[in-house]
Each structure stands twice: as structure tokens, then as C-alpha cells.
Amino acid sequence: MGVPFDFILFALTLLGVALFHHHTLQVALTGMVTIALYKLLLGDFGGVPGLPGLAGLLAHEWVTLANLLGLLLGFALLADHFERSHLTDLLPDVLPDDWKGGFWLLVIVAVISSFLDNIAAAMLGGAMAHVLYRGRVHVGYLAAIVAASNAGGAGSVVGDTTTTMMWIAGVSPVQVFEAYVGAIVAVLFFSVVAARQQHAYQPIMKDSPKQVNVDHARLAVVAIILVAAIATNVFLNLRHPQALNDWPAIGIAVWVALLATAGWRSPTWSLLPGALRGSIFLLALVMCAAMMPVKALPAASWATTLGLGFVSAVFDNIPLTALALRQGGYDWGFLAYAVGFGGSMIWFGSSAGVALCNMYPEGRSVVAWVRGGWHVAVGYVLGFAALLLVLGWAPDEHVQSRSKSQPVPAKSP
Template sequence: MTLAGLPLDFVLFALTLLGVALFHRHTLAVAVTGMVAIALYKLGFGDFAGVPGVQGLLGLLAHEWVTLGNLLGLLLGFALLADHFERSEVTELLPRILPDDWKGGFVLLLIIFVISSFLDNIAAAMIGGAMAHVLYAGRVHVGYLAAIVAASNAGGAGSVIGDTTTTMMWIAGVSPVQVFEAYAGAIVATLFFGVVAARQQHACQPIMRDNPRDIHLDHARLAIVAIILATAIAANVWFNLRHPEVLNALPVIGIAVWVALFATAGWRRPTWSLLPGALRGSVFLLSLVMCAAMMPVKALPAPTWATTFGLGFVSAVFDNIPLTALALRQGGYDWGFLAFAVGFGGSMIWFGSSAGVALSNMYPQARSVGAWLRGGWHVAVGYILGFAVLLAVVGWDPEGHARQKPSAPSVESPAPVQTQPHKP
């Protein structure tokens, strides 16, 4: 069935995204309603990747459950991790090393960028959000929140362990060196939006100038944070290198985070009361991921630098995981360009990446598309500038990557979630 020439399931998905944008105080209800409506329509009138009825739906769930499981484990686990980090009081020591003026906010964004390059964009955004909450006495500008998300996504765009989409490319056979070129655009974008956002934040609320007295650094909580992060990184690297087939069968990364959380709970008890709120945000994100997974995306336009540039804007409203999987099956892309486009592009709207969704759990005021676009306009401009530098300096060169074209079978199973999704 079609409406105005568009498949009805695409129309339902567009209405769901529009509802999220307009009714940001009811995003969970809108997302779940949209997911159920799309599923019911496809059960009655469509199919799931060519398989109709309940059998098709069950097949889709079997295909997606590893991605969903990893994402759920990371979102909930990193909510507790960020709380450990904040309660360690280490963020209250940052005024000693950060400049007192707007440059302090800029340096903080660079720290988030670096953390995301070797960790995960969800964790980097949530840790950055926790630090900003302390440094700015809880008064954080929406434009600066957008910059935190953009810095976390930019840092992961050139690293095969820093973002879900780049990990998918790695598993599919793309060399880490090919992905690394995305940093040419990511660094330029960060320098631009970082300066603008830092000045926005300084005008809204200056950075804390002096350390509070009676700070008692909790080394145990810092050690727990390090253990959880090291466990997630070790599981990611080990299974990617040694047993990639396990990553396609089990949500290994999410499980690793929770093993570390329970193993260290006797040392410092996590704030379990945070889980209900984190769960609501997680269900919202997973609902959007499932909506995207049910779309009948058959093919993309011929891969060129122009279509890849457009995918960055599509990624802001359409889940980047199925976009990346489809691009890998299609082949012919310059993978560094694609990594920057789908990895960073989701930063332009708060629900366009899992890092943005996770941060919005800490800052509900971020769940306004209008406020995000008005305050975070510099992220979109940074994307355009970064892509232009990629094109001018690196150059579109898919033929140079033909020797390492990813194989289609390895893409059929979703990659383990690091972050982001979505940059949901």
C-alpha cells in the first residue's frame, strides 16, 4: 500500500519521527506507538524482508536481538557508570586544569572527543554530560549539549572501536586505516562547533572558577569506572579479533559491562534507583531502532560523494545501523567518508544517535528538536565544513579500497553495539 506514492510503512515511520519532534514530553509513548503501528501494518499487509506474517516478524527479531541487547546493556550500564564517575568527585577537580573562560568548555569538548576515540560514544557523551553538570552548576545550554553529543560522535567516527557503524565496517572487512581518514573531517568539524558552543555556554553560565572545598576523591569509584571501561574494551577487541562469530550470536559487549558492574558492586554499590529512568530512555531508543529495521529499504542511490554527503542528513532522522549495513552490502563507497557521514550526521538532531538519546536522559530539556536545532546549528555547519575538507584534502577514492571490499555475508548479522546507535 502507498500514500502519495510512498510506501505506507515509510509514512508511518515519518509520522513517528514527527511525533517525537513535536511531542518531546511524550517521546516514549510516541515511539512505542509508532513501532506497534508499523508492526501491525506489516503483519496485515506487508512483510519483513520478504517474509510475511508472524514468521517474518520473528525472523526480524532473531536478526536484530544482538544489536538491541547490546544497546540495552550499554545504555543501562553506562547510566550507572556515569553516576560512579560523578560521585567520585573527580569532575570537581577539573577547574584546576581547565581555563576559566570559554576555552575551558572547549577543552572539555576535546576531552570528550579523545575519550570516544578509544571507548564508546555513549559513554563519552554521558561522562561529558556528568562533567558539564558539575562545571556549570547544572545550567547547561542546549547548544552545548548538542556539542557534547557531536564531540562524542566525531571522536568515534575514525575509530573502529569508537562507534557501532565503524565496528560494523571493521567486521565486514574494512581496514581500520580506511576508517581513520574520517578524522580529517571530524577534527575540522569539532574545532568549529567546539568554539561556538563553548562561547554559547560561557554566555549562559560561566565555568566554575575555583574548586569547592572539602573534596574527597573516591578512588574506589574511579577504579570501578576504569574496570567497567576496560572490560567493555577488552571484550570488544578480543571477540572482534578472535571470535567474531560470537559477536553475531550474543550481545557480548552489553553482557561484559554488566559482569563488571556486578563484580564491583560489593566495593561501591551502584545507584540502582537510576535504572527505571534509564530504562524508559532505552525503550524509546530501541523502539526507534526497531521502526528503522522494519523499513523496506531495498537499495541506496549509486554511491558517490554527493549521495554519501546526503546520508549524513538522513542519519539525523533514520537509524544509521541499517543505513551502514545496506551501504556495506551495496559496496562502492569510500569508507572513511561513509564513517564520517553516518557517524557524525546523527548529531544534528538529539534522537539521531544513541549518544544523544542517552544524554537526553540526563538533560530532559534536550528532547526538543526545535531547541536543539536553534542552539546546535553549529553542528550542522560543522558537518558541512568537515565533509568539504574530506573531499578537498583526502578525496573521494572508492577504487582505492576495492582490494578490501567487504563481503556481503558478514554484514547480514548486526555488529555489536558500542554506541550508537543511533547516533540512534
Template sequence: MNPRWISAAAGLFPLTARAADGPAVLGIPVDFILFAATLLGVALFHHHTLRVALTGLIVISLYKIGFTGFHEGTGLAGWLAHMQHEWVVLSNLLGLLLGFALLARQFEDSGVPHALPRFLPDGWKGAFVLLVMVFVLSSFLDNIAAALIGGTVAAHVFRRRVHIGYLAAIVAASNAGGAGSVVGDTTTTMMWIDGVNPLSVLPAYVAAASALLIFGLIAARQQQAYQPIVLTERGGPVDWVRVGIVAWILLAAIATNVTVNTRFPEVSDAFPFLGAAVWVAILLAVPLRKPEWSLLPDALKGSVFLLSLVVCASMMPVEKLPDASWQTAFGLGFISSVFDNIPLTALALAQGGYDWGVLAYAVGFGGSMIWFGSSAGVALSNLFPEARSVGAWLKAGWHVALGYVIGFFFMLAVVGWHPHMPHKDMTAVPPAAAVAPAH
């Protein structure tokens, strides 16, 4: 999940207010070349990802300020207006990443992960069942929380020897689980708020479930060969107060998500309600059990890394997508592994003509193919720093890309491609609304 709130109906990236066209090399805008260089640097220098991301952010910002400008204006004033346009997105994401890092430790200290081995099957089946649990949790929880809970349990049942391929599978399961639910992922919530029928994204589970079978079974076998599940550990008693705190924080996030974006969508982009709700819940629970505040510095580094990439992606000139088709949706899945899926979803909503179930699966699951392709992957890498290698992720987690492809075409074969007519008449939007920032 990349929590950016929300509606593309008013023109998240306004088509009538383009920034000036900048220089291009072989027809490719320099903006994209700089962003690609940043992503390449992250892939090659995975021990210095934060420095690379911040350097890329500074270079791209200076280039945009000096040459092309922004949708919101030109020069430094345009950059400041753009950042004002993005502050709710960034604040929500920062609040979730830091808050759920503390939540994961509360869950770990509750003793539940120590007790789970007695309920999981032995062998590779236990590893697969854990992925299914993450998939189900993510259908109604934030996918960051689902991935962190899954990672926390995995650290215990596999004695902290978790295969990178299995870490990739945990992220994939968390993203796949939210693909067919309008409360399971930010992209599907965007569709819901924008007027797409919640039932229209439900068929995404046909693809997501079949993908889970592919990458889940392979990853479970990987993990079994690397470090079998340990079923002899019984641990101490469960701290039900900490369990209650975890439930309280998650319920606060769910309730805020549903309430703000269904009953008060007109103000959903004015304040980081979701991130604030998580932190209010954390602070209210402090008298019961003190959080592990020492986790925040490392979690902050990982969060700043992801936020840097999100800001870089938001400055790219992606005003127009190819015509809506299943081929375009298929390609968007791969693009979302390196490019923020929120603006892609926003543009697709403004464009219309997609099968929303197919699109929900593609943009929701696609980010799993690279560790920084989704916020769930970045959050999990805070628990397992060894995952911060694009090469290792692609080599060990190859089954995630395989699952994406098989799931996509299985869905086309079973459900088919049923493009929806644009669910809103964009020509009826008043000109002032059509160019107003929607964040």
C-alpha cells in the same frame, strides 16, 4: 553509537529475500510515511516521546504484519522471526544505556568532576577543552560513555546550567571522536570486521577535527554567555575506588568489543557480549561501591524510547541505496540523524564502492544533528531532560549541522574522494550465506 552487531558481508538486509512490495502514496512506501509520522510526533510532542515512539512501533508492526511482511517471512511469524533477528542488537543497546547511566553516577560521586575545574582553563576556553576531552575519550571508548562523562563534568563545572547548544556539542564531540577509529564507533567496527582496512577510516578525523573546531568554538561561546565555568570549587577528596570502578567497567567493555569482534566474529551476533560484559563488571564491583540503582527507572524509559525507534527503522524497506558517490555519502549523514545508521552502513558495505573514511564520518557524525539521532544523544538526555526537544536542539545546536557540512567538504578538499573497490567478492558468497541473517 547504535550498537548493532555486525557483519554486512553475509547480507544484513538480504537483497535476494525482499519482503513484498506494499502500498505507496505518490511513490513513497507507506512504511516510510508511518515512520516519518512517528518521527514528526516525537518532534512535536517532546513531553510524550515514549508514548509516541511506542505507538509508532505498534502501528508499523501491525502494518508490516498485515500488508508487506518482513525479510524473514510474512505475518506474525515473520515479525517474531524479525525480532529474533534483532534481539542481540536491542539487548546490547539496552545493556549499554542502563549500565553507562550507573557508570556516569559512579564517576560523578568519585569527586573527579569537582576536581576538574582546577585543570580546565578559565572562560570559554575551558568549555572548549572539555569538548576536546570528550572527542579524545570517544576515540577509544564507547561514545555513550564519552558523552555521559562529558555531561557529568559539564553539570558540575557549569552548576547544572548547561546550554542545550552545548549539550548538542557534547554529543557531536562524542560521535566525531569515534568516526576515525575502528574501536570508537559501532559503524567503524562494522567496517573493520567486514574487511575494511582500519587505516581506511582514519582520514575521517580530518573532517571530524575541523567540525569540532566549528561547533566546539561556537558552543563554548554559547555556554560562556549562558553560564560561565566555575573554577573556584575545589570539592572534597577523590574517591579512587569509584574511579577504579569506572575504569574497570570501561576496560571490560573495550576488551570485550575488541576480543569478540576480532578473534570470534563468527559468534559476535549470537549473544549480546558487550552489554553483558558491562553488567558483569558492574555487579562484580558492587561490594566495593554500591551503584545508584534508583537511576534505572528513568534510564529505562529513555532506553525503551530509543529501542522503539531502532526497531521501527529496522523494519523499513531500505534494500537499495543510490550508486556510491560522495553526494550519496553526504546525504546519508543527514538521513542518519533520524534513521538508524547501522542498516545504512551495512547496505553501504554490501554495495561497496565508497570512500570508507568519508562514509565513516558521515554516518558516524550525522546522528548528532537531532537529539534522538544517536544513542549518545538519548543517553545524555536522560541526564538533561530539557534536551528532549527537536526544535530546541535544532535552534540551539545549529552549529552541529554547520560543522558537519564544513567538515565534510573540507575533507573532500584536503583528502579527496577515493572510492574503494568492493573489499569482498559478494558473488563468491554461497547462496545460503547470502540470505542468512547476520545479527
């Protein structure tokens, strides 16, 4: 049927992840090795056959993979610092006692994700939910936490790697900011549904535990780590964007901050083995996607952009965004919304989802995620419709030439 065999192998890998959610790591690694062997024996890597092609691909992707690994592991420890600070124990006195408490928690996650890495925002949201709902969090609410973290970063050039890529390529931050028209509509819809869903499953804690002692030192550690990540991201994007291509700078910054503060408040190092398994799973899927022979996208249109949101639920949104920038002709607010938010529809569709499922393994079921988090997909479509109705499709033809000469930054999802 004209479908490259690479894509068939990738589709079978994703199907295996969906069907055998208790063995996702083994399935992802098997798929990655199978695709690599097929391309070594019968295909090529971006036009270069054999081991030289594979070596070239790894040389191109190692920064992305190292950044992902550093962020996933580092933010797992950060979320534990945050939960052990006991600040979350004060939230029952601040949030409403009914379903609206869950609603406002999701709004908080979306807001902090506008200036914070979406992995960190999702992990902080998961830590807060763990306390507020006594460890019983509905899968649909987990999907909503991931969706809120991704939606919050969709309209900010420092909130998501895809939007940062657009900024570097010459897209105005104002054009990216337009994505919030869709993101706000989506968040309002799925947050109401998910909060009611969670309230029926496990009501929110009504009162804070007595004599809460907030560990201000751990909060300071959390702040230091986050400031290190944000400052590194913004400084390098403004001053030395090529450095993001050459080194996993943001992941390094997180770990330098973690190690520098370890003598003050020691992280829970025992969390790393579990987080490492989830991280390797995501890295394997990223490598599978990187080996796909995608050289062009369909002609730019609002329908194509809508479809890219669904594709990003199973395909790394970094190469999708890079291809769109090279091709040109997109409305960048629409694209930022689609590729930034679309990955929320499946648990492994974004790094935030994988990170959160390291905390909540029950989320590693595509069937349960889609069944419980159906409101995320509906919210995505409603948000996209809002963009069309409020702003209309207004493609920008001028970014294409600039983007060809711009480097693609390392992934910091």
C-alpha cells in the same frame, strides 16, 4: 508518489517525537506498534509475511536491542559513579576560566571517544559539564557533547559500531582513520561556538571546592567497567566476530563488571527507572527503522554519502552501513565520518544523544536541539568539505565481495 506506506508511518512517528517532546516514549511505542500491525496485516518483513516474518525480524534484531539496553542502563550508572568520585571537582583548577574551558572539555570528550564507547564518552562529558556549570547546561552545549562523542569515534575502528563493521568487512583501519580529517574540522568549529554559547548562558566554575576528597574506589569501578567493555569488544572482533552476532556480549560485560563491583561501591540503582524509559524510547525507534523496506541505497558517490549523514540523524546508522558495505564503491573514510557523526544533528539520532537526554531531559526537544545546536549541522558540512578538499573522493571497489560473507556485529553504539 511511489513512497511505501511504511515510510509514511515512520515519518509520522518522527514528526510526533519532534512535536510532542514531553511524550516521546508514548509516541515512539505507538509508532512501532502501528507499523508492526500494518506490516502484519498488509505488508511483510523482509519478504516474509505475517507472524513468521515478525519472528524472524525479532530473532535478527534481539542482540542489537539487548546490547543497546545493557549499555544505556549500564553507562547511566557508570556516569553516576564518575560524578560521585568527585574527580570532576578538580577540573576547575585544570581548565581555563573562560569559554576556552568549555572548548577543551569538548575536545577531551572527542579524544576519549576514539577508544571508548560513544555512549560512555557522552555520559562522562555530561557528568563533567554538570559539575563545571553547576547543573545549568545549554541545549546547544549538550548537542556539542553528543557531537564530540560521535566525531571522536568516527575515525577509529573501535570507537563506533559502524567503523567496527567496516573493519570486520575488510576495510583497512587506515581508510577509516581518514574520517578524522573531517571530524577535526567539525569539532574545532562547533566546539568554539558551543563553548561561547555555554559561557554566555552559565560561566564555568573558576575554582575547585575546598577539600575535595576524590573517591578512588569509584574511579577504579569506572575503570573496571570501561576496560571490560573495551576488552570484550576488541577481543571478540579479532577472535570470534560471530559471537557479537549471537550474544549481546558487550552489554553483558558491562553488567558483569557493575555487579561484580557493587559490593565495593554500590551504584545508584534509583537511576534505572528514568534511564529505562529513555532506553525503551530508543529501542522502539530502532525497531521502527528495522521494519523499513530498505533494500538498496542510491549509487555510491560523495553526494550520496553526504546525504546519508543527514539521513542517519533520523534513521539507524547500523543498517545504512550494512547496506553500503554490501553495495560497495564507497570511500570508507567519508562513509565513516558521515554515518558516525551525522546522528548528532537531532537528539534521538544517536544512542549517545538519547543517553545524555536521560541526564538532561530539557534536551528532548527537536526544535530546541536544532536551534541551539545549529553549529553541529554546519560543522558536519564543513568537515565533509574538508574531506573533499584535502583527500578527495577515492572509492574502494574491493570491499563489496568480502562484506557479503562477513557477519554484521551487534550494535554497540
